[in-house]
Amino acid sequence: MxxxxxxxxxxxxxxxxxxxxxxxxxxxxxxxxxxxxxxxxxxxxxxxxxxxxxxxxxxxxxxxxxxxxxxxxxxxxxxxxxxxxxxxxxxxxxxxxxxxxxxxxxxxxxxxxxxxxxxxxxxxxxxxxxxxxxxxxxxxxxxxxxxxxxxxxxxxxxxxxxxxxxxxxxxxxxxxxxxxxxxxxxxxxxxxxxxxxxxxxxxxxxxxxxxxxxxxxxxxxxxxxxxLKQDNSIKEKVKKEILDGLKGEEPSLFNISRNLGIGLRSLQMKLKEEGVTFQQLLDDIRKNLAVQHLQETHLSTTDIAYLLGYSEPSVFFRSFKKWTGYTPNVYRKNPKMVA
Structure with missing residues (x-):
């Protein structure tokens, strides 16, 4: 800790x-x-x-x-x-x-x-x-x-x-x-x-x-x-850094390790000890945010892709279909299909 x-x-x-x-x-x-x-x-x-x-x-x-x-x-x-x-x-x-x-x-x-x-x-x-x-x-x-x-x-x-x-x-x-x-x-x-x-x-x-x-x-x-005492795990610290970093660019583990003052390899090992990888945390956060944003009708899928740190909307489309089995546009028409 x-x-x-x-x-x-x-x-x-x-x-x-x-x-x-x-x-x-x-x-x-x-x-x-x-x-x-x-x-x-x-x-x-x-x-x-x-x-x-x-x-x-x-x-x-x-x-x-x-x-x-x-x-x-x-x-x-x-x-x-x-x-x-x-x-x-x-x-x-x-x-x-x-x-x-x-x-x-x-x-x-x-x-x-x-x-x-x-x-x-x-x-x-x-x-x-x-x-x-x-x-x-x-x-x-x-x-x-x-x-x-x-x-x-x-x-x-x-x-x-x-x-x-x-x-x-x-x-x-x-x-x-x-x-x-x-x-x-x-x-x-x-x-x-x-x-x-x-x-x-x-x-x-x-x-x-x-x-x-x-x-x-x-x-x-x-x-x-x-x-402050609720959850001070490395996983929660990295999740917070990911959320703070999703502003038009993809957060990198290198930058997060620098912000936390922890060596890159050491941070990877600490996450492994807590049973998770950086990519898993990034994907989970992006999926949850994507599901929320797609229910906000004033946001286009291009806007959402940017908010999630994707450089191209097409990459967001592929990722969302990988996570849910549906494209963002199909999900937006029937949000109950994704748990």
Whole structure:
């Protein structure tokens, strides 16, 4: 199962890189994406693609602390429904509970946990995705965003006891970490990655929280999370890519493998393990769409052939007869003949 990040969060990284001099189109091109692929904020991208973006963005901006700077580069409300849920919680403690509950809406490649120990509150991050080749970028950007989000919710910076990272420092200078998190205690090669603060702040109220809006946003977040967890199989991911690609041209497995951040042969093997081939998925989708479109009288068979990605109507005719035993025109006159 491939871990993913929301496109809206991917765009936040792009925006932060732009703020530091990176060219948007060049950066997209380097990671094999186009602006059109990033228009749907509810779409998802594989973690490996996000890791490629971080690497290229850091190199292009020359900012080794780009991930650390993302929190102060963006409006944390732009994180989406998760931010709205947290903003309308009654207290910081409740907001952090909701952060842990709904984090997968943003990214399911890491796990956020919140607990209390010895009068201290801990918000920690754990890597889940094997595709997270540069965990420092993911962890530092997440903690940076959390830190700024809490500041916005409380109307003041959260006094931290310490910030922990479970990997070695990749810079000899800790001053930027100390500036961002406003604490002298920045600890690398620790047992955890996360922030630590006095538990009394958990009872602090969220400024401008609206108790009437909270259940609405909470219900919406539950719905999104449920839909994400329904079916995350490779087969379903490929089917979605096929549907997105049927716009006047035939989707190719090569392009789909690139979009998913999975090698071509590896993708073929994963589909085989799920008992299906790319051609079977493509044919099934085209057949189902063809049957639907042929019931829409305003569409000509030439129009339908184009919508299904065929270069020539004659190829569509042959394919439809192969699937159903009838030509499209015969079926259109008697649609009940095809199950």
């Amino acid at each position: 491939s871990n993913t990040l929301s496109v809206s969060s991917f765009n936040l990284i792009l925006y932060s890189a732009q703020q530091r001099g990176a060219e948007y189109n060049v950066l997209c091109e380097k990671v094999g994406l186009t602006a059109d692929m990033l228009q749907d904020p509810d779409a998802r991208l594989p973690i490996r693609k996000v890791q490629e973006l971080w690497k290229e963005a850091v190199e292009m901006t020359g900012d080794e602390h780009l991930a650390l700077h993302i929190g102060e580069s963006i409006n944390t409300v732009a994180v989406g429904i998760l931010a709205y849920v947290m903003m309308h919680c009654p207290t910081l403690g409740k907001a952090l509970e909701k952060l842990c509950q709904y984090q997968d809406i943003v990214c399911d490649g890491s796990k956020t946990e919140f607990y209390i120990k010895d009068d201290l509150a801990y918000v920690t991050l754990t890597q889940l995705s094997e595709d997270m080749l540069y965990p420092q970028y993911a962890f530092e950007s997440e903690l940076s965003i959390y830190n700024e989000a809490v500041k916005g919710m409380l109307g003041r910076a959260l006094p931290l006891h310490a910030v922990h990272f479970n990997y070695p420092a990749y810079s000899p200078h800790l001053s930027e970490y100390q500036r961002i998190f406003k604490t002298e205690q920045v600890l690398f090669e620790s047992d955890i990655t996360g922030i630590v603060f006095d538990k009394k702040y958990l009872d602090y109220p969220i400024l401008n929280a609206n108790p009437n809006l909270f259940p609405l946003f909470d219900k919406h977040a539950q719905s999104i999370l449920s839909s």
